Amino acid sequence: MSRRGAAVDPFIVMDVMAAAAEKEAVGERVVHLEVGQPSTAAPRMAIAAAHAALDADRLGYVAALGLPALRERIARHYRERYGVAVPVERIVVTTGSSGGFPLAFLAAFDAGERIALAAPGYPAYRNVLAALNLEAVDLPTTAEDRFQPTAEALERAGPISGLIVASPSNPTGTMVTPAELKRLAEWCHARGVRLVSDEIYHGIVYEGETATAAAFSSSAIVLNSFSKYFSMTGWRVGWLVLPEELVRPVERLSQNLFISVPTLSQHVALAAMECRDELDGHVRRYRANRDLLMAGLPATGLDRLTPAQGAFYLYADVGHLTNDSREFCARMLREAGVATTPGVDFDRARGARTLRISFAGSPEEMEETVRRLRAWRR
Ligand SMILES: Cc1ncc(COP(=O)(O)O)c(C=O)c1O
Structure with a gap:
């Protein structure tokens, strides 16, 4: 096995999911707060568009940069949502934002370069960087800074070639x-550092304003996706907004790595962009879930919660209850039937004292969670 292959860490949450599946196999009910995805399907009109496309289209390969109509519609999204004119030529459709990671990292960075990112953060960033022989440089963040990187922290990080920022963040929702x-x-722009802005949770926001990095920098790379707000995880569609000089390198990489993004999914994504009413309804439910947990969890001992401004996660400091979040989550699942994600997935240095709770489910599941955890902790 290559050193690169060996360097890639697993997702520890998969262990939780496997243990939850075992419990369910013997007929026990588990409340799933470990999964980072909407509990809903793609919007109804988008599903109808899928049926229509199956009947009408050959669904062969399409251009590596994406269906022209979808790229145009995404460009319009930037005008309408952010008031930013992004030329359609700079928009590239990808296989989820995950498909955008290797394209962006390969086009922007050379092997051995150092890329800064917040800890806690989404684990795939560092794992993909490691697989591409890039060095992830942790910026340990604090609740006071809302777990986001600051220019001061960057000054202390030493020489870097890139910075990844995710707002709203997974796992903190900040x-x-x-x-x-x-x-x-x-x-970043002044120092020739490439900013990579992961905007996948835009649209799922409860407090504060979201801006796109595309408004502030012509050298930044923006990652986005249809997985979260648009409720389309399994369809695997996302997009990049690229600086002009990276479009052609990304096109060449994409042609060779993927040929093109699933054609049916691109038709569905295009239709999903017209389904805001249905999708905003999901966001209202997430907000109610968040409020329900923020009000109910403190009585269970989980009283050190970061109030999520967006996304669908609460990051809990459980340092007063355990110094082994993996064991704590396993026990919570075993004894209370509530599945959560240990913080070690997101912060290798400090995650033994934290866990992530996803509130993408139903209000009934959130109520059930509070009930179960109260009984468990009594
Ligand atoms: C912050 C963040 N970025 C990217 C992704 C990847 O999502 P996808 O590949 O479905 O777009 C996720 C998934 O959970 C995420 O939380």
């Missing part, structure tokens, strides 16, 4: 303000 994002973008 955001950078538009002013902070602008400051980070300018800091």
Whole structure:
């Protein structure tokens, strides 16, 4: 096995999911708060578009950069949502935002370069960087900074070639303000550091404003996806907004790595962009779930919660209850039937004292969670 292959860490949450499946196989009910995805299907009109496309289209390969109509519609999205004119040529459709990671990292960075990112953070960033012989540089963040990188932390990080920012963040649901994002973008641009802004949770926001890095920097790379707000995880469609000079390299990489993004999914994504009413309904449910947990969990001992400004996660400090979050989550699942994700997935240095709770499910599941955990902790 190559050293690169060996360097890639597993997702520890998969162990939780396997243990939950074992419990369910013997007829026990598990409340799933470990999964980072909407509990809903693609919007109804988008499903109808899928049926129509199956009947009408050959669904062969399409251009590596994506269906022209979808790229145009995404460009319009930037005008309408953010008031930013992004030329359609700079928009590239990808196989989920995950498909955008290797394309962006390969096009922007050379092997051995150092890329800074917040800890806690989404684990695939560091794992994909490792697989591509890039060095992930942790910026240990704090609740006071809303778990987001600051220009001061960057000054301390030593020489870096890139910075990944995710707002709203997975696992904390915290955001950078538009002013902070602008400051980070300018800091990066002035130093020739490539900003990669993961905007996958845009649209799922409860407090504060989201800005796109595309508004502040012509050298930034924006990652986005149809997986979260658009409720289309399994369809595997996302997009990149690229600096002009990276479009052609990404096109060549994409042609060779993927040929093209699933054609049916691109038709469905295009239709999903017209389904805001249905999708905003999901966001209202997430908000109610968040409020329900913020009100109910403290009585269970989980009282050190980061209030999510967006996404569908609560990050809990459980340092007063355990110094082994993996064992704690396993026991919570075994004894209370509530599945959560240990913080070690997101923060290797400090995650033994934290866990992530996903509230993408139903209000009934959130109520059931509070009931079960109260009884468990009594
Ligand atoms: C912050 C963040 N970025 C990217 C992804 C990847 O999602 P997808 O490949 O479905 O777009 C996820 C998935 O959970 C995520 O949380």
